[in-house]
Amino acid sequence: MNVFIxxxxxxxxxxxxxxxxxxxxxxNEQGNEVVVSDLYAMKFNPVGGSxxxxxxxxxxxxxxxxxxxxxxxxxxxxxxxxxxMEKFLKADLVILNFPLWWFSVPAILKGWVDRIFAxxxxxxxxxxxxxxxxFKNKKxxxxxxxxxxxxxxxxxxxxxxxxxxLYHINHGMLYFVxxxxxxxxxxxxxxxxxxxxxxxxxxxxxxxxxxxxxxxxIF
Amino acid sequence: MNVFIxxxxxxxxxxxxxxxxxxxxxxNEQGNEVVVSDLYAMKFNPVGGSxxxxxxxxxxxxxxxxxxxxxxxxxxxxxxxxxxMEKFLKADLVILNFPLWWFSVPAILKGWVDRIFAxxxxxxxxxxxxxxxxFKNKKxxxxxxxxxxxxxxxxxxxxxxxxxxLYHINHGMLYFVxxxxxxxxxxxxxxxxxxxxxxxxxxxxxxxxxxxxxxxxIF
Numbered sequence: 221m222n223v224f225i226x227x228x229x230x231x232x233x234x235x236x237x238x239x240x241x242x243x244x245x246x247x248n249e250q251g252n253e254v255v256v257s258d259l260y261a262m263k264f265n266p267v268g269g270s271x272x273x274x275x276x277x278x279x280x281x282x283x284x285x286x287x288x289x290x291x292x293x294x295x296x297x298x299x300x301x302x303x304x305m306e307k308f309l310k311a312d313l314v315i316l317n318f319p320l321w322w323f324s325v326p327a328i329l330k331g332w333v334d335r336i337f338a339x340x341x342x343x344x345x346x347x348x349x350x351x352x353x354x355f356k357n358k359k360x361x362x363x364x365x366x367x368x369x370x371x372x373x374x375x376x377x378x379x380x381x382x383x384x385x386l387y388h389i390n391h392g393m394l395y396f397v398x399x400x401x402x403x404x405x406x407x408x409x410x411x412x413x414x415x416x417x418x419x420x421x422x423x424x425x426x427x428x429x430x431x432x433x434x435x436x437x438i439f
Numbered sequence: 440m441n442v443f444i445x446x447x448x449x450x451x452x453x454x455x456x457x458x459x460x461x462x463x464x465x466x467n468e469q470g471n472e473v474v475v476s477d478l479y480a481m482k483f484n485p486v487g488g489s490x491x492x493x494x495x496x497x498x499x500x501x502x503x504x505x506x507x508x509x510x511x512x513x514x515x516x517x518x519x520x521x522x523x524m525e526k527f528l529k530a531d532l533v534i535l536n537f538p539l540w541w542f543s544v545p546a547i548l549k550g551w552v553d554r555i556f557a558x559x560x561x562x563x564x565x566x567x568x569x570x571x572x573x574f575k576n577k578k579x580x581x582x583x584x585x586x587x588x589x590x591x592x593x594x595x596x597x598x599x600x601x602x603x604x605l606y607h608i609n610h611g612m613l614y615f616v617x618x619x620x621x622x623x624x625x626x627x628x629x630x631x632x633x634x635x636x637x638x639x640x641x642x643x644x645x646x647x648x649x650x651x652x653x654x655x656x657i658f
């Protein structure tokens with residue numbers, strides 16, 4: 221199995237990075253190939269726009285999605301975009317690994333999606349979405365850490381249900397392009413935990429990974 | 440009234456940019472002061488991290504939120520961050536103006552929130568959230584355009600309910616810092632519309648703006 225982890229945390233000592241490392245080790249030990257895009261380390265540029273393309277089909281009126289289709293058909297994506305697309309195409313399992321910032325992914329990861337899930341490549345121009353999506357043979361899930369404690373993200377939590385919060389990622393990004401979207405793994409509030417409690421989260425994550433074949437898609 | 444529009448579209452001929460211009464004209468005509476942060480035009484850097492700060496309190500272990508609090512207390516935000524904070528502080532009405540990309544804001548706008556809604560400045564360190572939030576005297580709303588048609592975003596639409604999709608923005612960003620979050624204005628699928636239909640959307644937006652004092656917060 222090929223595993224592709226897109227990781228978005230600025231600090232290598234963070235708990236989010238630890239969880240990324242746990243997954244790398246686990247899948248390597250199991251004899252899988254693991255590729256990581258460490259977006260902060262790569263200084264990935266998240267701003268989608270004309271810099272995605274070697275050449276534009278319409279220089280007078282920039283229509284992002286149409287330029288994506290044109291670039292897909294004519295091999296005009298810039299190197300940075302193409303490289304990520306190639307890593308993504310090879311993956312059987314895709315992990316978005318990030319701290320929850322403002323109920324969503326950090327901008328650097330949002331921009332990875334904006335630029336890499338290009339129209340023509342990931343959907344549209346003859347490709348379907350959701351169950352007819354181009355990548356229905358891939359599995360994907362989010363591995364995230366939060367600032368607030370678990371109770372704040374329950375059905376009656378002050379932040380509201382985590383399922384609702386993550387809908388735009390799980391449904392709108394991962395499932396939209398057809399991927400079998402597995403339940404997220406959440407490390408709640410690591411900054412407020414003891415080492416022992418953090419170790420428990422790590423053990424829980426190892427168990428989640430061990431059972432990866434048994435998790436059912438959430439949509 | 441001071442109006443602050445944060446605009447995130449790479450093309451000045453886009454319908455999203457037209458809606459931004461409509462709001463600028465309308466509020467100017469009414470004698471209000473309007474400030475626009477046109478993030479693409481500004482080449483705004485959306486990557487939150489150590490570049491937000493003139494100096495770090497802990498160079499060994501970068502904890503973003505703690506550095507934000509430290510920077511707030513010691514006037515250590517870099518110019519780019521401080522400038523946006525100052526515009527934001529002056530605003531009575533804040534408009535996020537953007538195309539819906541992947542069920543969310545474009546990365547360049549997500550990064551504006553990541554960097555500007557800093558801990559210490561916008562919440563935390565003695566400041567509350569939601570109804571006790573620091574900015575409860577401000578109103579805010581999203582003005583967005585979509586790719587898909589309106590039916591795709593209904594309760595039974597294939598993309599699911601727009602309310603759920605926008606929850607992470609309306610609740611998790613705007614309301615989180617205390618702002619009175621007004622209903623979003625949505626220009627559905629302008630690329631598939633005729634000029635006449637697009638003009639109808641513009642008229643609808645003008646009406647929305649004219650009634651700005653009557654919209655009730657959605658939370």
